[in-house]
């Protein structure tokens with residue numbers, strides 16, 4: 001063992017930045033983690049969350065060996081068992097379930113705990129397809145945004161981060177780069193130093209005032225009316241690029257017609273902002289060149305998810321902001337490339353039942369065709385991350401449900417498991433990752449040995465497949481890495497020959513655009529038959545810009561939002577958060593309820609309640625309260641988190657989660 005060295009790695013967590021890392025290893029243990037420049041966007045720095053990742057690898061919550069339950073579900077009492085016994089037990093129970101209820105009674109449940117192509121979508125997918133398990137519609141995040149973008153522009157590439165600094169006006173719409181996309185920050189800074197203005201559309205002032213020239217504190221779910229009113233204002237004031245619309249779009253006349261319904265006054269009333277501020281935002285955006293909209297995922301998390309995003313993404317076409325580096329819109333890069341999931345999984349998906357990720361509780365308690373009898377959770381922590389937490393927990397409490405949790409640490413979900421399996425972290429196994437915020441694929445080898453008896457996903461799903469008699473020759477090692485590279489389509493598609501060797505050498509392969517980066521309507525076009533944008537996107541329904549009413553009631557008038565923070569990535573790393581969560585509320589809302597800073601409060605609605613301390617904050621808009629995303633049950637006084645207050649309703653087109661449709665009241669505890 002070398003006493004001290006620095007190793008290369010890549011962060012595969014659910015974050016758009018996909019940082020390249022330098023890991024300092026001393027005596028076989030991680031001593032420090034910093035950013036490298038292998039992925040140029042990383043620029044040598046990373047977030048504090050992953051700088052502290054050694055705390056997860058060696059921390060007290062780390063799972064070290066397989067265990068089986070000895071106490072009640074949720075109690076967290078387990079006894080150590082061997083891997084052989086664990087795999088044997090799980091295989092036997094899955095086989096019994098399949099024999100008695102059919103394969104669809106088995107539900108694999110996974111999300112973005114690790115987004116690597118080796119850990120997810122290969123051996124796991126192959127196993128669950130082979131046994132005819134139910135399929136999970138993984139629409140908890142990005143589904144409405146993806147559906148809207150695809151309906152308007154197909155798989156057109158998004159503006160890449162380095163071009164942000166060329167913009168002279170940047171609207172951050174429902175995005176908080178300080179917490180979820182920190183590598184956008186240097187480009188914003190450089191753009192501002194070169195004279196750009198930054199506008200933020202968000203219920204909270206999430207960036208320091210020095211970064212934001214205009215803040216529009218839109219009420220949750222009301223982004224669509226604001227964008228439509230901006231379009232209507234541009235149409236009335238000569239701000240529409242008619243030549244662009246005629247040459248590159250279809251359906252624009254109907255969009256402009258619809259925008260007329262949304263006067264500035266009407267939109268301002270429902271979005272609870274000033275009329276003049278919507279007009280000013282539209283005018284400043286129209287006057288700037290290039291002008292960019294960085295569309296985040298905050299605006300999709302409500303019943304108007306797809307239609308709100310569609311109206312925002314129509315703005316650059318209406319105002320003629322495409323065709324230049326630094327213009328257009330910046331979104332996830334993933335729509336630009338397709339991953340051939342069937343190639344990676346080895347065979348085509350069967351048409352088994354589809355269970356919505358956002359309705360897990362309902363599926364566990366109510367599904368009858370057939371009932372879910374076995375739940376296999378990996379790379380996910382649904383006990384705290386999925387809407388309607390109390391219903392999810394009631395489902396997990398079912399004594400007749402076999403629950404397997406395969407994770408790195410003892411999560412709130414693992415407490416309900418019948419069998420717990422210890423997983424390796426990305427620093428302990430080989431992984432290949434594609435960025436969903438930029439354009440590149442990266443590879444990393446293990447930098448430290450597995451802790452305890454932890455094993456990689458790939459190995460464990462193969463073992464299970466063998467024990468179940470469905471192993472059928474998915475390539476391993478180099479073969480699987482080659483297969484993963486071949487599965488990536490779009491601008492990175494190409495012959496496998498020599499590419500893995502090149503990736504190993506260079507550790508980063510960029511996407512192949514004509515030019516250094518994509519320019520929308522310059523080098524990247526809508527991937528629709530006529531290369532034109534659909535500004536009346538019928539894929540979103542007969543009325544693609546409809547606006548549904550706000551779900552507030554007299555009893556529960558406050559909108560609860562639960563965005564990401566600088567502590568966790570979804571709920572990953574929550575075990576390292578020592579302090580209790582707080583509810584943030586505008587001082588005027590607190591005063592109206594006779595509540596004071598630091599006081600313990602009850603945040604409640606018909607679905608549940610959360611008890612935490614109150615923090616007043618003038619930077620959260622009135623009428624909106626804020627609990628952090630990704631906290632664990634231990635972070636509140638009553639062991640419930642924000643998802644206990646979130647309905648399990650889903651958006652109409654893509655089945656997206658409606659986290660920001662939670663309406664609550666707050667009172668003293």
Ligand code: SF4
Nearest residue numbers: 011015018019047050
């Ligand atoms: S979580 Fe995001 S910012 Fe942090 S290291 Fe990973 S990719 Fe980079």
